[in-house]
Structure formats: structure tokens, C-alpha cells
Amino acid sequence: MNIVFRVDASLAMGTGHVMRCLTLARALREQGHACLFISREHDGNLNALIGDAGFGLHVLPIGRAQDNDLYHSRWLGASQAEDAAASQAPIAAWRPHWLVVDHYALDHRWEALVTPAGCRVLVIDDLADRCHVCDLLLDQNLGRHIDDYRKRVPDHCTLLVGPGNALLRADFSLLRHSSLIRRERGDLQNVLIALGGVDQHNHTGNILDALNSCELPDGIRFTVVLGATAPHLQAVTAAARSCPWPVEVLSGIDDMPRRMAEADLAVGAAGGTSWERCCLGVPTLMVILAENQKSGATALAASGAAVLIDASRSLVAQLQCAFDQLQASPRRQQMAIAASRITDGQGTERLLQLMESSR
Template identity: 30%
Template sequence: MGFGHIMRCLALVKQLKQEHDVYILSSALPLNVTAQIDAAGATLISVNIENVDFGAIDDADNEQLEAMQKLHAKDCLADFNEQLDLLFVDHYQLSAPFCYIMRSKINTIVVIDDLANRVHNCDVLIDTNFYHDYQTRYNGLIPSHCHTLLGPTYAFLRSEFFCIDNRIRANNHFLVCFGGSDPINLTERVVDILTTLKSSPFTADIIVGPGYKHINSLRLKIQSLVGVNLHQNCTYMSSLMQGASFMLGAGGSMHWERAKSGVAGLIITLADNQIETTRALHDSDCCLWLGGENELADDHICKAIEKALHSPDQMRYLASNAAKLVEPNQSPSFVVDTILEIVKRYS
């Protein structure tokens, strides 16, 4: 499970635990993540879910895949004797066969997806991403009775992103963050680039998550940069975003955190599933997509940062356009309240 999925689940837990007992069923997670789940008030149950590339499945594999998912579902249900009200499925390796078995003890199933590459058996489907065809991507993939919550309006955002700080943003201050673990260490590569940035005065916050493995070498390099600060596993991301003119970062769920915080995004995509949304946002003047991490030269990244530092009006324009995408979401409980209202109305 990626760090973005974990943060999304934690946002859900914090809203649901006020009136419900919440369980998280997941394959093995790092200790620091299990600690966060425990602190959020959920009970963690470990299960074994195998990785499956749905895009590579042919007809000969379908029967085996269906049997495997049904087995996973039975393993999950073995931990529960009573009927459960609501199940959220947030996993790229699970589809309709899994949910079909889960229905024996689940009243309502909500699927969270953004790939639209497999059939779902659910009552509510949530895809918070922005695509040119986001309203029709799931045609033929969900039951006729399924309610869809589509687009950034339904992004799962933590409470901190609703605490708006109207401070004056510094035009020459920016953030760098590439997610919770940054396995390719793009963060350190960008810091190396910043040491060569001589033509423009700047300050910056460098943010890494709990899974980042290069903290010692990164810290040493940042110590040589005046006005650059390092933050690890910070719980105040929104505050940092609201003080910056732009943010150099990845796609994924951070798109909506940036949008809610009013900071422009200079995006380097780290995975194929980040490209489609990032391209659509770029085409709609809601971010600047620099390209994929494996196709960008250091000089390209350096020039993009320099241009952003000299273009505060453009950064404000991008941030304003992105903010409109999440504007209807005015409360940390908005998405959960919407789901529970659907459940109440049609149960």
C-alpha cells in the first residue's frame, strides 16, 4: 500500500471513528505506519493480498484470479462473526470477485479507485482524480445501482487542510516533496540541483516522509544551503504549503492537498498512474507538468525552478485554477457525510 493510500485511509478513520468501530485490513505494513493507525483509533488486522497486474491478465488467467480473490475475501471475513455496516476497498489488486464474497457480511461496499481497469461490485465508487473523461471512465465497470462520486470535489483531505491561513506568501519560497518514501531519491537529486541555482535568491522547505531512507546524506547537503530547511514526517504540511509560492513534487493525492492550500504545483510524475491526471491538470492550467522522472535532465528541472521563481503571477494563476476544483469540499467530513447520506437514503 502506497503512502498516499495510507494517508487517505487515516483521513477516513478519523471521520468514521466518531460514531463507528473501525477496522483496517491490510497486508504487512511498516511499524511507523501501524503506530499511526493505532493512534488514529482503528484496529489493524493483517491479511495477505498478492500483487496482480490487471493490465497483463488474459482470459486464461481470469479463472485463477477470481479464485484467488475469493480466497482473500474468505480470509478477511474469518475475523468477523457479526454483520458489518460498511466496507471501503482501496486496493489496486482487488475487484468484483473479492467484493462478491465480502457481501455475505457487508451491508454496503465503497470502492476507491483511479485506474478504471477492472470490474467492481460496489454500491458507491469514488475516484477523486481529474481526467478529461472522468465522468464516463467507469461506464460498464460498475453495477447499474452504483452511485459515483467523481472528481477532486471528493478528495480525502485531512483536517489540517481546512485551516486556512491567509498569510502573505513569499514569491521566492517553495517546497520540495515527493511523497512518503521517495524510493528513487528524487529529493536528494533536487537538493543537488539547488546547490547550482545561483541566479535567483530563494528559500525552501524540503519534506520527506517516514519511509525515506536517505535522511543522513540529505541532511548533510541541506546544511550547506542557506535558507533551506528539512522536515521529516511532519504533521503540518498544510501550513508549509500555505507559506509557499509553489511546490516541486509528485502527482497523486498531493495534487488536491496543494489545491486546497492554494499553492501552485510543478509536477514530476513518478509512476504511470500519475500521468493521465497530471496531464489533464496541466492542460487545464492547474499545474505545470515537467515530465516523468526518468526523462528529465537536471538542467530542465533547474530552469523550471528559476522560471517559477521569476513568475509569481503565473504561480498564483495556476494555484487559483486548481483551488476551484476542490472548492465545494468545505469540511473534513464532507466525503464521509456524503457516503453515509447515500447509505441512509438507499438502505
């Protein structure tokens, strides 16, 4: 099959949309299918990463943000009609069997303009705030229900809803068993801080500053992970040097599953990486960084898999309280069990089978 992805990354929208599409594209390629990405050249884009991964890439030039009736319309850098006009030729030339759309600023109008005859459409979404003309729709968020989309998609559309469908790399499910066994260890030593590939507002630096004022267990050490395009990487690296505990700062790494599996606790963002941590049973202090993350994060906290950290309130008090509570091994083990029940990491394989079976 030929598959076209329409997806962007930027400083405003982060890297998660492209990363989950790359996960699906790699799984498709392993089965012999060919993938093309169409991505706009926003500040903070991941077009070089897409190209380095060996996928076809058609780059759309920077445009002017347009306001329309969609809440995230300004993330597109053009109107939907302009974006569709620029995307039609590369889509038609690829002769796709599937068009994958992962963009909050695109809806049924764009899909109707660009989808060739005989091509199926997969929409990846998190918001349930607009209509689509699609054959498959995936929303991997906890707390989302099929009824949230029933009136927004055609009757024939298959809905894949919930974190059991999360698009995770195979590495996560492969490490799941050993990671869950590791949760039986008692000491709180390795803490992973990963607040998104971009972290545009430097929440990572704020967390490190707050931790400097906390009393933490002896022998604790931190690993900070940022994306290669993170604008505050140098500032975070400098802040890490002044911390009273060992802090390793990494960027653009490709072994995140191993880093998560080795962590006793994570300080992480809500969003797609939540399901990676759940698959591995990693207890999490979850920082909500965007409005659209609130419902999923609240559901995770209610499940017992995470403790919420409100970035708008005093971080020192919240972090100190959380570390005091989670220093005890039984509480972390309870969180690990709750997290592991949320997803088994097989969502990518399930989606791949559905796409192949509907040829």
C-alpha cells in the same frame, strides 16, 4: 456504524492509499462511527501509524506476490482468493455497515467473496481498469469521467468523480481562505519539496542535486518533507547540508496543511497531495513519479495549476526555466487561482454525508 477498511502501504505503492483512508476514518470517528483497518505487513507499511491513530487493526502476514490478470496484482502479496480468505473472519466479526476497499490489486471477485449480507461497499480508485461490486465509487482525479466507470460497476452504484470529491483533512479547508489571501504576496522565498511519503527512488535527492546547479532568487529557503518510513531520509538530510541555501528536512510531520499554506511554491508529486495543494492554491512544479499519475498531472498542467517536471530529462534545465518563470509574482498568482478552482477541500464531508444517509 461499523466500517472496515482494506488498504495497504508499501515501498512499491507508497503511503497515499492509507493516508486518504485515515482521513475518512477520522471523519467517521468524529461522528461516532467505529473503524477497523485490514492491512498487510509489506515493507514500508503504515500499520504502526494506523494503530497509533487509535483505530482497530488486523494485520495480514507477508505473502508471496501473485500474478493474475490485474496490472497491479503483485502489489497484494497474495492471490485475491488468499487475501479474501484471510480477510473474511475479521470482516464478519466486525459486522460492518460499510466495507471500504482502496487497493489496485483487488476487484469484484474479492469484493464478492468477503462482503457480508447487508453491508455496503465503497471503492476508492484512480485507474478505472477493473470491475467492482460496489454501492459507491470514488475517483478524485482531474480528467476522470463518469463514463469511465459506467460499465465497470452495477447500475445502482453512485459515482463520485473528480477532485471536488478529494479526501482531504478538515485542516486544509480551514486554512484555504488565509492561504489564498497569502498568494498576493510578491516574493518567492519559501519552497516546499514533498515527493511522497516513501520516495523509493530518491527523487528528492535528485531534485536537491539539480537545484545546486541553478541560479535561484536571493533569500530563498527550502523545506523538505518525507514520511517516517522513507528509505533515503538520511541521504537526503546529508545532501541538504551541502546546499547553498537553507534546507530544513522533516519526516513524519502532522502539520502538512500549515507547511503547504506557508509555501510560495511547491515541488510535489502527482497524486493525492495534488488536491491538497490545489485546495490551498499552492503553485506547483509537479514531478510525475508513476505511470498512473500521468493523466491527472497532464490535466493539472493544462488547467494552469502546475508546471510539469519530467524526471527522465535534465532536471537542472527544467528547474532553472521554471524558477525563472515563476519568480514573477503575477504568474504564481495565476497558478494559485487556477489551482483553487479545482477543489474546495469539502470532499470528505460530502462522502461522509452520503455514507451516513444510506444506512
